[in-house]
Amino acid sequence: MIPDERLHQIVARFEYLEAKMADGASGADMATLGREYADLRPVVEEVRRYRQLVADIAEAEDMLNDPEMRALAEDELPVLTEQLPLVEHALGIALLPKDAADDRNAMIEIRPGTGGDEAALFAGDLLRMYQRYAELRGWRFEVLELTESDLGGIREVVARIGGAGVFARLKYESGVHRVQRVPETESGGRIHTSAATVAVLPEAQDVDVSIDQNDLRIDTMRASGAGGQHVNTTDSAVRITHIPTGIVVTSSEKSQHQNRAIALQVLKTKLYDMERSRADAERAATRKGQVGSGDRSERIRTYNFPQGRVSDHRINMTLYKLDAVMQGALDEFIDALISDDQAARLADLAL
Numbered sequence: 001m002i003p004d005e006r007l008h009q010i011v012a013r014f015e016y017l018e019a020k021m022a023d024g025a026s027g028a029d030m031a032t033l034g035r036e037y038a039d040l041r042p043v044v045e046e047v048r049r050y051r052q053l054v055a056d057i058a059e060a061e062d063m064l065n066d067p068e069m070r071a072l073a074e075d076e077l078p079v080l081t082e083q084l085p086l087v088e089h090a091l092g093i094a095l096l097p098k099d100a101a102d103d104r105n106a107m108i109e110i111r112p113g114t115g116g117d118e119a120a121l122f123a124g125d126l127l128r129m130y131q132r133y134a135e136l137r138g139w140r141f142e143v144l145e146l147t148e149s150d151l152g153g154i155r156e157v158v159a160r161i162g163g164a165g166v167f168a169r170l171k172y173e174s175g176v177h178r179v180q181r182v183p184e185t186e187s188g189g190r191i192h193t194s195a196a197t198v199a200v201l202p203e204a205q206d207v208d209v210s211i212d213q214n215d216l217r218i219d220t221m222r223a224s225g226a227g228g229q230h231v232n233t234t235d236s237a238v239r240i241t242h243i244p245t246g247i248v249v250t251s252s253e254k255s256q257h258q259n260r261a262i263a264l265q266v267l268k269t270k271l272y273d274m275e276r277s278r279a280d281a282e283r284a285a286t287r288k289g290q291v292g293s294g295d296r297s298e299r300i301r302t303y304n305f306p307q308g309r310v311s312d313h314r315i316n317m318t319l320y321k322l323d324a325v326m327q328g329a330l331d332e333f334i335d336a337l338i339s340d341d342q343a344a345r346l347a348d349l350a351l
Helices: 004-023 027-063 070-095 116-137 166-173 256-283 322-326 331-350
Strands: 106-112 140-148 154-162 175-181 192-202 216-221 237-242 247-251 299-304 309-312 317-319
Touching (some): 004 027, 027 070, 070 331, 106 116, 106 166, 116 140, 116 175, 116 322, 140 247, 140 256, 192 256, 237 256, 247 256, 299 322, 309 331
Parallel strands (some): 175 299
Antiparallel strands (some): 106 154, 106 192, 140 154, 237 247, 299 309, 309 317
8 A cells, every 4th residue: 555645745746846837937947847747747647546546436435325326336346446456556666766767868789798600690680689679669779889700790889779768678688698599600500509798878968977087098099800890091990998997998980089979978878887886786785676687797588599489587488489579579578577677676665
């Protein structure tokens, strides 16, 4: 049972914001009030829906004492009480603390793990899978850095994905993705197991990270690499080293100025993610975050090509639609992961 005092405070705050916005506020204040108002609106809608249902149930129970209304109440009451657990659940979900990064764009990094050339080819498959998923959701997908292998696979890729609620959905993709299939170079028809690592980071904003320029070592170099996408003949590539943390980022587009801006943005995002991870660990040292441990070394999903199945090990979910998944049909997995995460957090709130 959710305390009514808490619900009253939420509605009171929403009505206060509504009145302030109606009165008119300065530009900066209006923007801040507007964001909070927009965040509270769906919560208040669920609160009002819950309160109305509780009131309807109480009214129907009172009607049982009226001989003329008793038959009507006996028909209505089971229908209303059946709705109550569903409405309570929806309200509980709405009241869950929101991850401040959920509405942000994301950066995704994909690197091959064990498996040599086959792992690099699988990393390329994952890149195309996320590109297609972004297309299906109407998101922007921009490759920032790409190093290819000799056989057309990927040694490393960093991409930016922009759109509504990108990080909220893609954050569940961080981890080790394993593939089981017969490589094209395998003459004996044996199934090989390879892996690639995916890291999804919420894109940092300027207010999130302050970088002391004295902490940076910036090197320019000639873009190179076997099969690299951005090979050129000028010393335009930029490598930035953040000395305190040892984080190294590179960018090798055609413009050195553009490379510096891209590399700094990637660095800010990595530093922001590092700070988020530290804060999360302090807040919940004894609890697993998201679904599973959130550790990017954790195996989260297996793609078995001979059997045409994909299995997510965090929620014990298997789909026999590998072709569709590789074409970007990820929503079934992601929706289930979100539901599982919400259920775990609701259980924590009930403790």
